[in-house]
Amino acid sequence: MTSTLLNIAGKIDSQTVKLFESVCLVTSELALPYVVVGATARDLILHHGHGANIQRATSDIDFAIEVSDWESFALLTNSLCRKGFKPSKVPQRLLSPDNIPVDIVPFGRIEDPEASIAWPPDGDVVMSVLGFQEACDHAERVRIHNAPVIDIRVATPPGMILLKLIAWIDRAVDMRIKDAKDIAYLLSTYEKISAVVDAGYDDSNIVHMESYDWDVTQTCSFILGQHAKSIAGKATRKEIVKLATGEGHTVVCNF
Incomplete structure (x- = not known):
């Protein structure tokens, strides 16, 4: 992008x-x-x-x-x-x-x-x-x-969601509501980018589209995670992966 x-x-x-x-x-x-x-x-x-x-x-x-x-x-x-x-x-x-x-x-x-x-x-x-x-x-x-x-x-949205996940980690639990809403917004609107929807039907992603029962929003959310992972540096990825074993694991289970 x-x-x-x-x-x-x-x-x-x-x-x-x-x-x-x-x-x-x-x-x-x-x-x-x-x-x-x-x-x-x-x-x-x-x-x-x-x-x-x-x-x-x-x-x-x-x-x-x-x-x-x-x-x-x-x-x-x-x-x-x-x-x-x-x-x-x-x-x-x-x-x-x-x-x-x-x-x-x-x-x-x-x-x-x-x-x-x-x-x-x-x-x-x-x-x-x-x-x-x-x-x-x-x-x-x-x-x-x-x-x-x-x-x-x-x-870009992949960069935005990296920053939001880091903010979620750094903030006190009772201060995370805004971050949660922002993360949900990014996950639900990535499909507005036509190139992302097209990518959902690529050979590399069609298996994920099938696994989400052809739900475009969920598939594009998965692709957002893929794109974020592809740009994350080692230190950033290490920090975000901590969420996969604790609170918020559903956001980064495939990160």
């Missing part, structure tokens, strides 16, 4: 287009790979791109940006602030010139060996960034404006 172009030009508002354009310009100038993640990625790909019903409105936009150290991250945020973005009290959050919350999570060489980051200055806010590398490496190019051309890099 990384080599294709999904054109959704004209489907998102001008303020959001302007926000994406600013972030793209800065990341390009600094040569920093990035990927749009979170609910915005879900809506761009599945709702605007493939016609799935929108799950719920989202007011913020999430980016994961690959940096080598905190100095590089500070250079990024300072560059955005020179374009009118404003800092907030939340360490990863900026406000766009139109006051849209923008969350920016760094990953890459900035991570510790456990794929976590500790926010400065005290390092008391620790966040797992496991799975962000895969989501970035396998992002889909999405065109949000035709003239001038503005293309952005957005997490």
Whole structure:
């Protein structure tokens, strides 16, 4: 999916287009790979791109940006602030010139060996960034404006579900409801992508289609698991497989 172009030009508002354009310009100038993640990625790909019903409105936009150290991250945020973005009290959050919350999570060489980051200055806010590398490496190019051309890099559903499963693992049990709903949405809407449905009838998947009694939704959910597994790195896969022997095993029993 990384080599294709999904054109959704004209489907998102001008303020959001302007926000994406600013972030793209800065990341390009600094040569920093990035990927749009979170609910915005879900809506761009599945709702605007493939016609799935929108799950719920989202007011913020999430980016994961690959940096080598905190100095590089500070250079990024300072560059955005020179374009009118404003800092907030939340360490990863900026406000766009139109006051849209923008969350920016760094990953890459900035991570510790456990794929976590500790926010400065005290390092008391620790966040797992496991799975962000895969989501970035396998992002889909999405065109949000035709003239001038503005293309952005957005997490695919396989990348999204990796991040959601990691979030499920990291979160306290009583905080998992949102993750469960998001996982269910991804599993139930992957069939909106016509290439995925076509894959369900391939020779390699027809046995699975038969095993699900020709249920397209369930077969496409299985294929989503296959696609997620194919992009997951060793550490990410090891973490997610833990779910297969405990709570949530039905989601990853074939991972």
